[in-house]
Amino acid sequence: MNFIDHIRTFFPISDAAAEELVSKSRLASFSRHSLLHREGDVCNVLWFVEKGIVRWYYIDEDGRDITDWFASENSFVTAFDSFFQRKPSRYFIETLEDCDLYSMTYGDLESSFNRFPEIDRLSRVILLQILEEQLAKNSALQFRKASQRYRFIIEKHPDLLRRVSLGHIASYLGITQETLSRIRARRS
Amino acid sequence: MNFIDHIRTFFPISDAAAEELVSKSRLASFSRHSLLHREGDVCNVLWFVEKGIVRWYYIDEDGRDITDWFASENSFVTAFDSFFQRKPSRYFIETLEDCDLYSMTYGDLESSFNRFPEIDRLSRVILLQILEEQLAKNSALQFRKASQRYRFIIEKHPDLLRRVSLGHIASYLGITQETLSRIRARRS
DNA sequence: CGCCGAGTTGAACTGAATCAAGAAACGTGG
DNA sequence: CCACGTTTCTTGATTCAGTTCAACTCGGCG
Numbered sequence: 001m002n003f004i005d006h007i008r009t010f011f012p013i014s015d016a017a018a019e020e021l022v023s024k025s026r027l028a029s030f031s032r033h034s035l036l037h038r039e040g041d042v043c044n045v046l047w048f049v050e051k052g053i054v055r056w057y058y059i060d061e062d063g064r065d066i067t068d069w070f071a072s073e074n075s076f077v078t079a080f081d082s083f084f085q086r087k088p089s090r091y092f093i094e095t096l097e098d099c100d101l102y103s104m105t106y107g108d109l110e111s112s113f114n115r116f117p118e119i120d121r122l123s124r125v126i127l128l129q130i131l132e133e134q135l136a137k138n139s140a141l142q143f144r145k146a147s148q149r150y151r152f153i154i155e156k157h158p159d160l161l162r163r164v165s166l167g168h169i170a171s172y173l174g175i176t177q178e179t180l181s182r183i184r185a186r187r188s
Numbered sequence: 189m190n191f192i193d194h195i196r197t198f199f200p201i202s203d204a205a206a207e208e209l210v211s212k213s214r215l216a217s218f219s220r221h222s223l224l225h226r227e228g229d230v231c232n233v234l235w236f237v238e239k240g241i242v243r244w245y246y247i248d249e250d251g252r253d254i255t256d257w258f259a260s261e262n263s264f265v266t267a268f269d270s271f272f273q274r275k276p277s278r279y280f281i282e283t284l285e286d287c288d289l290y291s292m293t294y295g296d297l298e299s300s301f302n303r304f305p306e307i308d309r310l311s312r313v314i315l316l317q318i319l320e321e322q323l324a325k326n327s328a329l330q331f332r333k334a335s336q337r338y339r340f341i342i343e344k345h346p347d348l349l350r351r352v353s354l355g356h357i358a359s360y361l362g363i364t365q366e367t368l369s370r371i372r373a374r375r376s
Numbered sequence: 377c378g379c380c381g382a383g384t385t386g387a388a389c390t391g392a393a394t395c396a397a398g399a400a401a402c403g404t405g406g
Numbered sequence: 407c408c409a410c411g412t413t414t415c416t417t418g419a420t421t422c423a424g425t426t427c428a429a430c431t432c433g434g435c436g
Contacts, residue, residue, distance in 0.1 A: 058327060066331060068323070081323060084316050117305040124312040128272050131319045135256070135269060138326060139246060142362040143254060146424070166383065174330040179424055181384055334392070354415065367392055369416055 003048040003102050006074045011125055017116040024108040030099045037093040042086055043079035045103045052099025053163055057171075058091050067172040070096075070160055076126055096164060141174050149173040150183045191236040191290050194262045199313055205304040212296040218287045224265075225281040230274055231267035233291045240287030241351055245359075246279050255360040258284075258348055264314055284352060329362050337361040338371045 003025070004018045013021075027050065030036070036054065037043050047054075049071050056069040056077065068091065071077040082089030083106060113120045140152040153160060153169060160169060170180040191213070192206045201209075215238065218224070224242065225231050235242070237259050244257040244265065256279065259265040270277030271294060301308045328340040341348060341357060348357060358368040 060327065060331065064331065066327070068326065080316070081320050084312075085320075113309070117308060120305060120308050120312065121301070124272075124308065124315060127312060127315045127319060128268070131315060131322065132269050132273075134319065134322045134326065138256065138322065139248065139254070142329065143248065143252065143359070165381095171331070176425060177383080178385085178426085182424090185384075353413090364393060365415075366394085366417085370392095373416075 003050070003074075006048075007122065010129075011122050013118060013122060014116075017112075017118050017122075020112050020116055021104070021119065024112060025102045025104040027100060027102050030095045030101060032095055032097050032099075034095045034099075035092065036095065036101075037079050037089065037091070039090055039092055040088050041082075043082040043089050044106050046076060046078040046083060046106070046109060048102040048104075049073055049075050049077060050100040050102060052095060052097040052101070054093055054095050054099060054101075055164075055168060056091055056093050057168075065171065067168045070157070070164060070168075070172070072159065072163070076130075080127075080130060096168075146173075146175045146179050147183050147186075149175060150180065191238070191262075194236075195310065198317075199310050201306060201310060202304075205300075205306050205310075208300050208304055209292070209307065212300060213290045213292040215288060215290050218283045218289060220283055220285050220287075222283045222287075223280065224283065224289075225267050225277065225279070227278055227280050228276050229270075231270040231277050231281075232294050234264060234266040234271060234294070234297060236290040236292075237261055237263050237265060238288040238290060240283060240285040240289070242281055242283050242287060242289075243352075243356060244279055244281050253359065255356045258345070258352060258356075258360070260347065260351070264318075268315075268318060284356075334361075334363045334367050335371050335374075337363060338368065 004013070004022060007013055007018075007021075025048075030052075032052075036047065037045070039058065051073060053070060053072040054077055055067055056071065056079075057065055057067045060066050077093060079089035079091050079093065081087075081091065086106070109119075109123075113123070136156070137152075140156075141149055144152075150173065153173065166180055166184075167177045170177040173180065190210075192201070192210060195201055195206075195209075213236075218240075220240075224235065225233070227246065239261060241258060241260040242265055243255055244259065244267075245253055245255045248254050265281060267277035267279050267281065269275075269279065274294070297307075297311075301311070324344070325340075328344075329337055332340075338361065341361065354368055354372075355365045358365040361368065
């Protein structure tokens with residue numbers, strides 16, 4: 001599935017603008033455990049996951065590797081704290097499987113913004129989707145106990161359980177791997 | 189301070205677009221504990237806090253009232269899960285002090301989008317600010333213990349401690365009021 | 377065959393929730 | 407301006423979920 005088809009499921013983009021986006025993007029393959037973006041860098045690329053899954057994480061004050069987000073097929077990914085605002089990021093992005101990703105540079109997207117106001121609007125819509133998922137994750141984790149957090153994954157992102165290692169999921173949920181393992185054992 | 193002045197601190201808006209926004213917005217006063225928006229409604233208004241402080245919260249599955257966000261002077265507020273996407277919200281918004289708020293309806297903003305692409309872009313920039321604060325809050329809370337969460341408030345939002353009741357801050361931090369009270373007692 | 381990463385299991389410890397009771401602050405009306 | 411009720415905050419005792427640390431299992435792979 002091409003990313004234009006995906007966009008059209010939620011945003012009525014014109015053929016001209018679609019053409020523009022396609023001409024500015026290119027498809028590339030990455031083997032698993034490729035580092036797409038590194039903390040401290042200004043992120044210059046917006047990716048769209050055609051196939052595979054990537055992980056978005058940071059290293060906290062205590063040196064722990066904490067997963068903030070996963071993006072699998074039909075998701076846009078970039079260092080959202082960096083890409084649009086052109087400043088160094090605190091996140092890393094890595095592939096967890098072999099991936100096929102469309103990519104687009106900031107410069108190209110910027111010039112598309114100027115020529116097609118609807119692309120500007122599209123980017124707002126995508127940001128809203130991201131924001132909304134963040135809010136949903138927040139309320140699923142804040143103040144909830146481990147078993148409820150696990151249920152969140154089961155209900156909202158069941159595919160992750162099959163594709164991602166337990167340790168990454170545990171840090172995504174804000175619990176330890178051991179606790180997640182025990183919870184999963186209880187209900188099986 | 190007018191909201192146009194605030195916008196101009198981070199976005200170079202033209203006089204024409206500024207004029208448009210001013211003409212579409214109006215200033216109103218609300219006494220403390222006014223309910224600006226209710227769960228289940230589609231939020232029709234974007235507010236800008238000229239004076240005062242508002243709280244953004246939801247009721248979770250167990251019936252607990254959980255504060256997700258505070259907005260004080262020079263912040264934009266709306267039900268971000270509802271306003272742009274025109275669907276029912278799961279959040280409430282209420283004033284915590286007597287407030288002066290600029291407001292703008294969705295319809296007016298929508299028509300401004302069409303006439304001024306830069307307003308479209310401005311809204312994207314504002315969304316990014318919101319998203320980034322959410323990300324920062326996430327990483328400040330996820331996996332951190334109560335005393336570290338408290339430090340987050342002290343460092344990033346010290347004014348809140350003076351203006352907002354302890355119970356609201358505790359739920360914002362994802363801990364109980366009793367725990368917050370004890371932490372605060374330890375260091376003072 | 378033996379190593380290695382990923383997952384499981386166990387035991388001890390601990391931070392925070394819960395429940396319950398008081399103290400302090402606030403504001404409303406007499 | 408005081409008195410009362412309400413809300414907000416503090417303090418204490420108990421309980422429990424989840425972390426930590428450590429050992430062990432399992433399956434794949436060189």
